[in-house]
Amino acid sequence: xxxxxxxxxxxxxxxxxxxxxxxxxxxxxxxxxxxxxxxxxxxxxxxxxxxxxxxxxxxxxxxxxxxxxxxxxxxxxxxxxxxxxxxxxxxxxxxxxxxxxxxxxxxxxxxxxxxxxxxxxxxxxxxxxxxxxxxxxxxxxxxxxxxxxxxxxxxxxxxxxxxxxxxxxxxxxxxxxxxxxxxxxxxxxxxxxxxxxxxxxxxxxxxxxxxxxxxxxxxxxxxxxxxxxxxxxxxxxxxxxxxxxxxxxxxxxxxxxxxxxxxxxxxxxxxxxxxxxxxxxxxxxxxxxxxxxxxxxxxxxxxxxxxxxxxxxxxxxxxxxxxxxxxxxxxxxxxxxxxxxxxxxxxxxxxxxxxxxxxxxxxxxxxxxxxxxxxxxxxxxxxxxxxxxxxxxxxxxxxxxxxxxxxxxxxxxxxxxxxxxxxxxxxxxxxxxxxxxxxxxxxxxxxxxxxxxxxxxxxxxxxxxxxxxxxxxxxx
Numbered sequence: 001x002x003x004x005x006x007x008x009x010x011x012x013x014x015x016x017x018x019x020x021x022x023x024x025x026x027x028x029x030x031x032x033x034x035x036x037x038x039x040x041x042x043x044x045x046x047x048x049x050x051x052x053x054x055x056x057x058x059x060x061x062x063x064x065x066x067x068x069x070x071x072x073x074x075x076x077x078x079x080x081x082x083x084x085x086x087x088x089x090x091x092x093x094x095x096x097x098x099x100x101x102x103x104x105x106x107x108x109x110x111x112x113x114x115x116x117x118x119x120x121x122x123x124x125x126x127x128x129x130x131x132x133x134x135x136x137x138x139x140x141x142x143x144x145x146x147x148x149x150x151x152x153x154x155x156x157x158x159x160x161x162x163x164x165x166x167x168x169x170x171x172x173x174x175x176x177x178x179x180x181x182x183x184x185x186x187x188x189x190x191x192x193x194x195x196x197x198x199x200x201x202x203x204x205x206x207x208x209x210x211x212x213x214x215x216x217x218x219x220x221x222x223x224x225x226x227x228x229x230x231x232x233x234x235x236x237x238x239x240x241x242x243x244x245x246x247x248x249x250x251x252x253x254x255x256x257x258x259x260x261x262x263x264x265x266x267x268x269x270x271x272x273x274x275x276x277x278x279x280x281x282x283x284x285x286x287x288x289x290x291x292x293x294x295x296x297x298x299x300x301x302x303x304x305x306x307x308x309x310x311x312x313x314x315x316x317x318x319x320x321x322x323x324x325x326x327x328x329x330x331x332x333x334x335x336x337x338x339x340x341x342x343x344x345x346x347x348x349x350x351x352x353x354x355x356x357x358x359x360x361x362x363x364x365x366x367x368x369x370x371x372x373x374x375x376x377x378x379x380x381x382x383x384x385x386x387x388x389x390x391x392x393x394x395x396x397x398x399x400x401x402x403x404x405x406x407x408x409x410x411x412x413x414x415x416x417x418x419x420x421x422x423x424x425x426x427x428x429x430x431x432x433x434x435x436x437x438x439x440x441x442x443x444x445x446x447x448x449x450x451x452x453x454x455x456x457x458x459x460x461x462x463x464x465x466x467x468x469x470x471x472x473x474x475x476x
Contacts, residue, residue: 014087020059021078021088022095026050031096032073036089037136037317038424039380040066041078043092048074063370064384066313068129075129079380082373132317134186134231135324139424141175141182142324143433146422148172150432153421154440176328180205180223180230187231193238197258201237201265202230205274215271225277226328227321232273236265284322285329292334296413297406300338304405304454305398307342311379312388323423332419332435334412337447338405340426344454345400346382347374347427349393351455352462353386363390377427396466400458408450418443418450427451 025031025045032044045051048067056078057065064079080088152168155161175182184202189195204210210220225232244257291299310316319335326333354367363386370381387394408418419435428451436443 014084015091017059017061017080017084017088018091018095021056021062021092024052024056024059025076028096028098031092034089034093034096035133035136036085038139039079039082039085039378041080041085041089041092042133043076043078044073045076046073051076063381064388079384081370081381082378128315128318130190131231132320134183134190135320136317137186138179138182138324139320142327142422143424145172145175146327146420146424146433149421150434150440153435157439177223178206179227179324179328183227183230184234184237187234188238188241191235191238193234193241194258194261197241197261198234198237200262201233201269204266204269205229205233210270210274213270215275218275220270220274223328225274226281227324228281229269229274229277231321232277233265233269236268236273237261240264281325281329284325288326288334292409292412292417294413296409296411298409300341300405300407300409300412301402302405303335303338303409304341304345305402307339308346308379308383308387308394308398308401311342312383312394320423323420326419327421327423330419332421333423334417334419336420336423336426337418337430337434337450338408340377340430340447341404341408341450341454342398342401343374343377343379343427344404344451345402345458346379346387346397347371348400348455348458348460349397349462349466350374350382350386352396352459353390353393353467356463356467375427376429377425390466392468393462393466396461397458399461400454400456403457404450404454407453408446411446411450416442416446418447 021041022028022031025043026047027050030045030047030050032046035042051067051074053065053067053076056062056076061080061084062078063081066077066079068075068077148168149172152165152172155168156165180202181199185195185199187193187202188198205225206223208222210222210224213220241257241261244260245253248256307316310319316339319339323333323336326335350367350371354364357363366385367382370385374382383394387397412418415437417437420430420433421435422433425433430447431444434440434443434447436446
């Protein structure tokens with residue numbers, strides 16, 4: 001098989017997959033951390049020179065590899081697909097922890113090349129990746145609570161079971177009312193602080209008592225600043241904690257460090273960060289609304305067309321704080337339905353490739369196995385298994401996404417705005433989470449029509465322009 005065109009891994013054998021990946025990542029001693037999102041195994045290694053990228057791509061079940069060897073530590077994202085990655089990651093972590101610690105070649109090499117990697121690292125890219133990692137663990141709760149909220153809204157519109165609607169509202173709203181605490185906890189954990197102290201400082205943002213605080217004559221309200229305020233407060237707490245660890249005597253550390261870590265960032269949060277983060281959150285909401293009101297079609301064209309390259313580079317997770325802020329501020333994010341159109345273009349392109357390359361059994365087998373995930377909005381299997389290795393279909397898939405995004409954006413510009421009450425799913429899986437000013441059925445109709453546009457344009461563009469002799473040769 002060529003260019004990574006192979007069927008997904010058998011997720012009944014996660015230990016075997018992890019065992020195959022481990023030596024190609026430089027062995028257990030070379031792994032600095034192991035984590036995962038919905039589709040990707042995210043690994044940080046001590047020495048990138050020991051990672052055998054070409055062999056990793058050739059492992060059965062690996063749908064793609066995103067390398068960031070310039071970061072410190074070097075990071076790799078191995079695309080395994082939904083379900084599979086959640087089983088492989090714990091096995092790889094278990095193997096890493098079970099290996100004996102030793103002064104390995106990886107550790108010595110890391111020390112020699114640390115300076116070079118630091119010079120090549122891009123601070124902005126590294127920061128975006130770490131901020132995204134703060135929100136990735138929250139996605140399952142956002143999905144679950146979003147679906148519950150969608151069910152509550154549907155029952156309320158139908159005027160069914162009003163007492164159940166109230167109960168469902170409490171279930172879905174509990175997490176969102178305390179999301180700042182979870183963000184603070186995850187931020188401190190990601191940036192090297194004590195997680196519970198980050199959560200404690202972030203809790204100030206949502207505490208009802210802030211309404212009684214007189215801060216320079218300005219009023220505060222619980223939740224002002226939202227997740228951005230919680231993120232900033234926790235980052236400040238980490239900075240204060242690390243400073244205290246350096247200067248506070250060990251005998252006083254257990255008392256003084258937690259005290260100052262909560263007090264100082266807490267005061268800064270009340271007398272500054274909540275106002276600043278609140279202004280930024282409001283601006284994000286106005287910008288999102290303005291994009292649709294003033295140029296919805298153009299905004300949708302750009303967002304739908306450019307999202308696949310972001311997914312390919314692994315930078316799409318950096319949008320999670322923006323989605324989360326919009327959900328906290330407005331109850332939904334209008335950006336996600338636009339971005340979801342990229343997946344529709346990808347599905348249409350894959351179907352066209354399937355029909356045009358009738359003799360390419362390998363690529364057709366990959367499409368058959370990856371297409372269900374693509375329909376549900378999981379785009380990586382089709383990106384890394386089909387369109388990106390073939391080249392031209394990736395561009396025509398982006399064209400389909402741009403067309404679908406333009407349609408949904410135009411409808412929003414005309415008054416039929418569609419939003420999502422949670423992040424995570426897209427494709428057909430987003431239907432239960434849709435929100436619209438004219439009711440869920442109208443929102444579903446607009447969104448479904450957008451998907452159809454993306455499918456058709458992605459298919460036609462790929463069928464006519466995305467497959468040629470070079471593409472067929474790559475498919476093997």
